[in-house]
Amino acid sequence: MMPVLLFLTPTWPLLLLALLVALRSAGASRTVFGWLWLTAPLPGLLLAALATGDPADTSLEMPWLLLGSLWWVDEVRQVFLLTTSLLWLFAGIYARGYLGARADSDRLQLARLRSFEYLWLLTLAGNLLLLIAEDIPSFYTGFVVMSFSAYGLVIHFRSPEALRAGRSYLYLAVLGEGFMLAGFLGTAAQVPEPMMSQIPLILEPDNVSALPLMICLLLGFGVKAGLPLLHVWLPVAHSVAPTPASAVLSGAMIKAGLLGWWLTLPLGSSNWPQVGQVLIVAGLVAVLGAALLGSLQSRAKAVLAYSSISQMGMMTSLLGVGLNDLTLWPLLVPALLLFVAHHGLNKGSLFLAVGIAEKLKTRWAPLLWIALLLSPLALVGWLGSGTLTKTLMKSSLYSEGWSQLVFWLTLGLLGTTLLMVRYLWLLQQMQQQLAEKQTPSPWMLASWLLLLPLALLVPWWLPLPESTPLAWPDQKGWIGLAWPVMVAFVLAVMAWALTRKSSRWQNYAPPAGDLLIVYQQAGRSLVAAFERGVGWLQKFSQAGQKLFIGLRKLEPWLLRISQQEIAWRREAALLFSFLLVLLSGLLLL
């Protein structure tokens, strides 16, 4: 049973893809986002639900595939798989309402929807494959398939803005792929079998190549995980992609980067204090910087993207702590796992809510507004999964004397609150601009309303390690959760009061993607320099050609030689008799 499920997890979406293409070229299926299409993440979900967390029970070996494949589900992968396939399932249902509603349009539109459908399946297959892959080639395959197929999802609307965003997404994805490749090749050469779990073992301080390879892996996965400086694609891509695609990009695919780090970095196997500290600082920069930049955005989805960068920053810092001191890592694992699931599902539901609010103008809108408030409250730690996650995280850090980091993360909570306030504000603005009465499609509503409770109740159903000390905060803990949110609230109100009169400040706000402009400028100068170099090269090759033509001058000379040769040949008899005489003369001597 388990091997079959493992096999079907990534291949079922692919089989569906083949089936849909075949049906359509035979003219048999006219529906878009049909029932069949919706089942794509189900084998993965079933696998995650049935897995025991022990790779011995849940593994599939295929020695003929790629360079010898091994797929399995361990404790860590189970959490990722469960969250990811759930999110894909609900985002798929949502997509049926979100994009399917527009399917009545012309042929070109229909073709585009179909291509969205196909790329959705491909991206999903890649995402699920990397979650269960234990051998490096399978993991890399999954990552590549996911990254490149998602490009099509990002540029789905084909607006100039979407194409620009797609380009930045692709540039960074390719760059990340390059770093990842270097990291994988370099480490794989040193392990007996190309397995993910063997990479951390060779990344130990005694190994001279460990540090450069680790940097490659950090940067390679960092593109997906939104590491500062590599994060620029997130805000632009998330704001232009169709909402269900943004949800999986931010909730599921971003976690692929984290999983990459998790599986390859020597967490709990060796100490890397410097790298750990750099990672902690980078994470905190993301936490605070993204909060600041995000609260200045004027699009809800861009705000959410910055919030993702900020939340991923917290996880990055925790990884840094684990890298800094290997004994701490086992304590951090449950907190991080809970964080992954909590953030993945809540961020997904926040994204889905954007599409709901875009179309919400009915009598019972106030009721839905209460629901809209739930996920933000969870994210700032005031509700359900959020409270338990934050408490678990803090208690793990406190117990090991990392109180300073806790302080910074608390500041991050302040930032998160600002982001959530901004997000809700923008949703409310969006809704006010709606002229006519309308309701979101039932598919969208159903998907969102089903995902919401699941996201809020994560700690109650997630298969966490047994020793996880889940607990509600004590009085001090509640205060710790309360004050940053209050302060942020006061700040938000002050900001609102200051900017109420005019929205001129928005002209000065950094655009989504902040540093992207700097990169583009640098890219342009680089291209110009390259072109200058090419011009120089061409001049060089022209000179070479001239030299070659110059050689032609030898031609008459060669001709003359051959004519002389003809003359010689005519007198061959004479020549030979002369030679004969000469030779015999020599012999006589």
Add this chain to the structure above:
Amino acid sequence: MTGWHYWLPLLVLLTSLVASALIFWVDEEHSKLRSSINLGAAVLKISLVVVILVGVAAGQVYETRFALLNNIDFVLRADALGVMFAGLSSVLWLFTTIYAIGYLEDSPNRRRFFGFFGLCVASTLGIAFAGNLFTFLVFYELLTLSTYPLVAHRGTAKALRAGRIYLTYTLGGGIVLLIGVLWLYGLAGDVEFGDQEKLSDLAVTHPTTLKWVFLLLIAGLAVKAAMVPLHGWLPQAMVAPAPVSALLHAVAVVKAGAFGIVRVVYDVYGITLTWELGLLLPLGVAAAVTILYGSVRALMQTDIKRRLAFSTISQVSYIALGISLFGPIGTMGGLVHLLHQGLMKVTLFFCAGNYAETLGIHRICELNGVGRRMPGTSLAFTVGALGMIGLPPVAGFISKWYLGTGAVAAGIYWVLPVLVVSTLLNAAYFLPLLHRIWFRPQTGDWPQERTLGRWDTSLWLLIPTLVTAAFSLLAGLLAASDFSPLAWVELIVSTEYLP
């Protein structure tokens, strides 16, 4: 001594040779007969190669040998390495022939074309099975001569010019190679492949001379392998008809050069000796320079076939790079790329030909929206392009994997950045094409549209394209299985080339 096994290598060679002789003899109008001879010979040849393949895997040796001159034998020997090249050449001969039949339908001079096509394949087979430097040289030169009429086939001024440039380069290279071979003959007598003791002894007394000879041999071979700065003929030769370009880039000319380098390093000098003489590093550096230079130039092309040509320059040097990595893993990477690059490149050229024949598309900017008009071809193109970038699960990834891990295992770290930069450059010049094909809407009419059947294009053109694309995919996806190119290369390395 005269048995079935004795004649087998010669027999394989003769299938193409006899077929081409018959084709020259058949009248121009009898296209059905010609195609039947062609396809029959190709299928027969594949079967014979499969027989040899099975035999060699079981440890059997096939050798045809007779004395030509004093001390010089004409030797055809099927060893594991030769069989690999022969297999590639015979499989691709079948598919390029099918393709060429569809491609050249109703065009003039088909007799000449298919005749020389067969000769060209016979020469590659001779190169594959050549058992000593002399035999190798004969077929190497024969290849040059039999390819010229194919390059200049169209007979236009441009084609004739390309043919002339091609001939200048390759004959020049041939002369340099000849000098190298003669020099070596003068030193050591007839050099059989795999008999490295002779040179090892010589290396003690004449190390410098051997280095010079090596330089001459490699320089002569590098012309065909299109290594910078001897690559100038390859982009020019793009005027040839698509099946010729496909054959040229995938197996015939370019690969013959690369294969020759493999032979010289492993079977003439021996990998250990080459390493001791310090010749591997320069070879590796030359390959790395070619890889990067070819990619950069490819980036600047606006014509599809020219971009593919520069990509070949870059990709073929992966083979030389793999050889220069002193160790079994890198060797596997280089050798397996000989097959992988062949499959992927032939696919890409088939696709370029399909676009040109069906819609008149030659330039990259004309590709917008072609994915909807020609989905099958575009899918094949996508597989080929992703493979060239080295993305899994296409075959190119396997090559890159072995090259990269081989380099690190041998402690040659600088190769890793070269591979990564090459990957990025490959992505930079292939991904925009894929974007145009799949994501841009069609702009205006196609330059020159023809309707060829109810599929993308005529099935003669489509089926070979899809089959080679499927092979490229499967060679990567099932690399660890017993029937992959990788498995065969593993056999070669484990039995003969373990340094």
